Amino acid sequence: MHDLRAIRDNPDAFDRGLSRRGLEPMSAVVLDLDSRRRAAQTRMQEMQARRNEAAKEIGVAKREGRDAQPILDEMAELKIRLPEAEEEERRVADELDGLLAALPNLPADDVPDGADESANVEIRRWGEPRPIADAKEHFDLGEALGLMDFQAAARMSGARFTVLKGALARLERALAQFMLDVHTTEHGYTEVAPPLMVRDTALFGTGQLPKFAEDLFRTTTDHWLIPTSEVPLTNLVNDQIVPLEELPYRFTALTPCFRAEAGSAGRDTRGMIRQHQFWKVEMVSIAAPDQSEAEHERMTRCAETVLQRLGLPYRVVALSTGDMGFSARKTYDIEVWLPGQNAYREISSCSNCGDFQARRMKARCRPKGEKQTQFVHTLNGSGVAVGRCLIAVLENYQQPDGSIVVPEALRPYMNGLDRIAS
Incomplete structure (x- = not known):
C-alpha cells in the first residue's frame, strides 16, 4: 500500500x-x-x-x-x-x-529500467558449467530411472503434477532438509511450521489479493492454499507493534506451495519446472527501515550458499522495473544452470518490499522508550525452490550411463548413497 x-x-x-x-x-x-x-x-x-x-x-x-x-x-x-x-x-x-x-510498489532508484526480462542486469556468476555431451533434461533422466512418473500424476490430478519414487523422492527430501539446516544453523533463521491455508487478509497483506486471485487456489471454507510460505511468515507480524531493537526477525519454512499458473498456458508444460504443487524453503526477514538494503544483500547470499554447497553453477540478476513482482521495490533473481536446456533458469527470487506490505498489514516497530511508531520493512526470498533444485542436481550431475551422482553435501541425508541408478 x-x-x-x-x-x-x-x-x-x-x-x-x-x-x-x-x-x-x-x-x-x-x-x-x-x-x-x-x-x-x-x-x-x-x-x-x-x-x-x-x-x-x-x-x-x-x-x-x-x-x-x-x-x-x-x-x-x-x-x-x-x-x-x-x-x-x-x-x-x-x-x-x-x-x-491495485497499484504496485514503486521501484528503488537503482533498479534497472525496462519493459521485461530482457532489461534485467547480470550482477555476478558463480561456478563453471560442466561440459556434458548430449545433456538430457530432467524428465528424460527421471523417467529413464523409473523414478519420475508424470502419467500416474496426470491420471489422478491432471497436468502440472509429478510423482517421485524411491531415491528421487528421498533426494527431494534430502535437499529440503539440507536447506533448512543451512539456514537455521548457519544463517540465523528461525524455523517455522506455518498454516498452509490462510484468509483473505493474509494474502491482501502480502499483495497477492485482490489483483492475483486467479493464480491462487480457494477452498470451500473461504480459505486460500498458500502460493508460498512468504504469506504466513510475513503475516506473523500483521497488526503488531514490535520492539525496534529486536529486529531483524528472520524466519524460514519448508512448505508445499500451490499455484494455479493461470497465466502460464503453454509454458514449461513438460517436466517439473512449473507445477501446481511444489516444495519450497522460504526465507522472510522483518527489518527496521535502515536495515533492509543490507538485509536484502545478506538474504541473497544465504540463498547462493545453498547452490555453492551443492556445486551448482548460477548467476544473479537484478530484475528490471518491468519484470519485478507486484510487492517488490527491488529484486534479485538467482538463476541456476540447466545443461539439458542449455540455459540459466530461476531458482530463487529475493525481494526487498520496503514498507509496502507492512502498510497493508499494519505492521510497525517502535524504539524503546518512544511513543512514535514506524512501519517495518519486509523481505522474502526462496532458499531455494526444492523441485527446481532437484532438476538442477539431476541435470548437472547426470552421467553418460543415465545415473545421477549425489552431491557430497547431500550424502549424509541419503544414508551415504553416492549414486542413483536404475
Missing part, C-alpha cells in the same frame, strides 16, 4: 515511479479521491458537532419555555443528511483504497 502523505507531498515522484513500472500517472486521480474523502469527513464532523450542539439547545429552549420547533426541524434534516454524508465518505474511501491496493 502506498503512503498517501507522500503522494500529497510529492505527486510527481509517485507518477515517475509508476511510469517506470509502465503505468499511467495516477496522482491526480488519487489526490482527487483523497480530497473528496476528506471533504466528506469534514462535512460529517460538522454535522455531528451541530447535532450535538442542537440537542443541547433544544433542552435549553424547553427549560426557558421557548419554541424549539425550528431546532427540531433542523435535527430532522440532519438525521437525513448525516447518513448520506457517511455513505458518501465510505464510497469514496472504498474507491480510493481499491485504487491504491
Whole structure:
C-alpha cells in the first residue's frame, strides 16, 4: 500500500515511479479521491458537532419555555443528511483504497529500467558449467530411472503434477532438509511450521489479493492454499507493534506451495519446472527501515550458499522495473544452470518490499522508550525452490550411463548413497 502523505507531498515522484513500472500517472486521480474523502469527513464532523450542539439547545429552549420547533426541524434534516454524508465518505474511501491496493510498489532508484526480462542486469556468476555431451533434461533422466512418473500424476490430478519414487523422492527430501539446516544453523533463521491455508487478509497483506486471485487456489471454507510460505511468515507480524531493537526477525519454512499458473498456458508444460504443487524453503526477514538494503544483500547470499554447497553453477540478476513482482521495490533473481536446456533458469527470487506490505498489514516497530511508531520493512526470498533444485542436481550431475551422482553435501541425508541408478 502506498503512503498517501507522500503522494500529497510529492505527486510527481509517485507518477515517475509508476511510469517506470509502465503505468499511467495516477496522482491526480488519487489526490482527487483523497480530497473528496476528506471533504466528506469534514462535512460529517460538522454535522455531528451541530447535532450535538442542537440537542443541547433544544433542552435549553424547553427549560426557558421557548419554541424549539425550528431546532427540531433542523435535527430532522440532519438525521437525513448525516447518513448520506457517511455513505458518501465510505464510497469514496472504498474507491480510493481499491485504487491504491491495485497499484504496485514503486521501484528503488537503482533498479534497472525496462519493459521485461530482457532489461534485467547480470550482477555476478558463480561456478563453471560442466561440459556434458548430449545433456538430457530432467524428465528424460527421471523417467529413464523409473523414478519420475508424470502419467500416474496426470491420471489422478491432471497436468502440472509429478510423482517421485524411491531415491528421487528421498533426494527431494534430502535437499529440503539440507536447506533448512543451512539456514537455521548457519544463517540465523528461525524455523517455522506455518498454516498452509490462510484468509483473505493474509494474502491482501502480502499483495497477492485482490489483483492475483486467479493464480491462487480457494477452498470451500473461504480459505486460500498458500502460493508460498512468504504469506504466513510475513503475516506473523500483521497488526503488531514490535520492539525496534529486536529486529531483524528472520524466519524460514519448508512448505508445499500451490499455484494455479493461470497465466502460464503453454509454458514449461513438460517436466517439473512449473507445477501446481511444489516444495519450497522460504526465507522472510522483518527489518527496521535502515536495515533492509543490507538485509536484502545478506538474504541473497544465504540463498547462493545453498547452490555453492551443492556445486551448482548460477548467476544473479537484478530484475528490471518491468519484470519485478507486484510487492517488490527491488529484486534479485538467482538463476541456476540447466545443461539439458542449455540455459540459466530461476531458482530463487529475493525481494526487498520496503514498507509496502507492512502498510497493508499494519505492521510497525517502535524504539524503546518512544511513543512514535514506524512501519517495518519486509523481505522474502526462496532458499531455494526444492523441485527446481532437484532438476538442477539431476541435470548437472547426470552421467553418460543415465545415473545421477549425489552431491557430497547431500550424502549424509541419503544414508551415504553416492549414486542413483536404475
